[in-house]
Amino acid sequence: MTALAQKLAAFGIGAVAGDAPFDMMRLSLLDWAACGIAGRDEPVARITRGLALEDGGTAEASVIGSPTRLPARAAALVNGAASHALDYDDTHFAHIGHPSVAVIPAALAVAVAEGTRASGTDFLTAALLGVEASIRVGVWLGRAHYQTGFHQTATAGAFGATIAAARLLGCDARQMTQALGLVSTRAAGLKSQFGTMGKPYNAGIAAANGVEAALLAARGFVSNPAGIDGPQGFGPTHAGAADAGALDGLGTAWLFQTISHKFHACCHGTHAMLEALAEFDCDPATITGLTVTTHPRWLSVCNIPAPETGLEAKFSYRMTAAMALLGHDTGAIANFTDALCADPTVVALRDKVTVVADDSLAETAAQVDLTLVDGRVLTARHDLNAPMALDVRAAKLRHKAGALLGDDIATRLWDVTTDATGPDLAALGALLRGDQA
């Protein structure tokens, strides 16, 4: 039997067809960088960066929010934590994980290191293979792994980060297999850290673990090549389901194609509702009632009826619905404030919202029924898994980047990340560091 690591390594070192979702990878790179730069002053980013800067070391890779370059492993740790700090980055629902925050920091740190000096296209290709691999490993680990308490962003992510880093280092199949065997003993991350700095840190450790495993394997480190799926391997010891079909079509079909981007700076459970509400264009003064129908799983997640803080607002159907209908951009983090929670106009509309559950809806879907003063009822539905035209997604992500960073930096970031010839890694590094133009 071929060990999982060998199959993944064959994918990781292989050629990539031109019809692979490079366009989507560019958009995830844009979104990752926007979230990371916007998160640079979050406490978890400041603390992790502060320690890494104190440790110092060879100036290799750019660090978000600092002019000082650091060794690849350290940069991956800091940038992973910073880019997940706002919890506003991309999600894949097949395994419930955030692929970009684990993989891109690893790929970027290694790509620009002395001795690698990869092209923008090499970097983008490695990142794409890494995120795809992380989703596949996540599916292989399955829902049981997640439900047991493991944070797939960190665990599955470490394997994707390893593949991206090892490819950029020029590892052969044997070395990449060794790197995957090695990261099997280091991959970690628990959901019980949710609500603390430990959650974004988990993304950082995935990225750093991947970089370290790849660098050690490139130097001849010998691990157990069956460390993922062999006896007492990562899967068997971490409640992995060992989904036999998880790797089907690897290299031709791309699960990453169905990556989900956040367009609202609040809990993902509210997003289907907010997308449905976006179909309406009516005077808020004419609204007499709104009924939100959602899958029951979300009622324990984001249904705070009368939030009093900006953080609570992010987990409130009623509040975010009122914000959207009144034109308070839910894509702007700065709009989630304690003050807005107390605003009489917002509160009045919020109190007209009723939330009901219906388990016949998909987890990713919501329905909204808006009653107007003239008696009319407007209805809309949205499913986050519904296909979105690439240009629509691109426009939304560009708008999001502008809301996060201001138009000037967002435009520069857009130009760098969406360049069809591959990102200019030097220019991207300057934007991440925050160099003055």
Next chain:
Amino acid sequence: MTALAQKLAAFGIGAVAGDAPFDMMRLSLLDWAACGIAGRDEPVARITRGLALEDGGTAEASVIGSPTRLPARAAALVNGAASHALDYDDTHFAHIGHPSVAVIPAALAVAVAEGTRASGTDFLTAALLGVEASIRVGVWLGRAHYQTGFHQTATAGAFGATIAAARLLGCDARQMTQALGLVSTRAAGLKSQFGTMGKPYNAGIAAANGVEAALLAARGFVSNPAGIDGPQGFGPTHAGAADAGALDGLGTAWLFQTISHKFHACCHGTHAMLEALAEFDCDPATITGLTVTTHPRWLSVCNIPAPETGLEAKFSYRMTAAMALLGHDTGAIANFTDALCADPTVVALRDKVTVVADDSLAETAAQVDLTLVDGRVLTARHDLNAPMALDVRAAKLRHKAGALLGDDIATRLWDVTTDATGPDLAALGALLRGDQA
């Protein structure tokens, strides 16, 4: 309910009574350093050190086998891997783990860092609290955790390393609790790496994880303080048994007191036999037969009947018995060679050895029955858990250090580590680095 981390933190920051086993800690420090220096050129040590030196960074802590000092986290990683490379370091059978290789590298790296500059006694105290905590956490996780596939040296070890590092950094109870909550999401290490470089690397990651968690907590990192034993904490997600009595007597009774040191450079399963054989003093030419009786669990571990390589010899009752009876020091790594496996005198005696199993023996015990040419049968038994007078242990460890390092360095190491006023950390660092006198 008080979370486990809070109880451990209270222990970790507390005062330590004068009757705590400081003498045993000094001997484990001696043994740890001897194993580490002897392991400095092992492939896992060279590779891990090579990467860390390339990363570089602030010159804080000594690295085994290099004149260059590195940041504490990096030094802990390298020194943990190097000191476990020969698999000749101390073991605690209550949880089956190697406490010193995870904890001492973390404590030493932080003790000498700028801003800490701990005294030798402070370092020794922190290390003692760390190893005790790692054993307690190991007992709390239980045999199920180990049998599932987790390498307690790495997992339980990370918590002990965290406590030692956080104490030396002057963390208060809240910070140490946060550090323990944080390391809960990073602690990792699998037994499936046994037989590869991944095993000693696991000791390194435990030490490095502890240092990083402590340094981040000292900077204000916020984690889940119930990250060890709360819902979806480290224990519940890692097959932990949650042994309710694991912390009984913490601070007054010391499980570390029953630490086991290796006096033979071979599989621990052969050690009870070798200790029993040491009671004989007879001319090998007069031996006509030897029967070794051992617990059946070892037959699949160290019963290679006719080993051909030095590595195989380490896992052979028959070979190691013949070596011991013929005066080939089983404490000297250099004696385990392919050539000795083919030596006619050794092979002739080896072939007179019969191994039998008896499950009424303790796992840590063996019996030897030696038949002489005159018909006499000499019998001896040994149990590794039998108490050993401290001066006997000290003399054995000093002899072991001499066999590993030569008498000159062993004497200097003895003087530094067993100094009753606490180790001279500068002198210890010089010995680890290999500075010329």
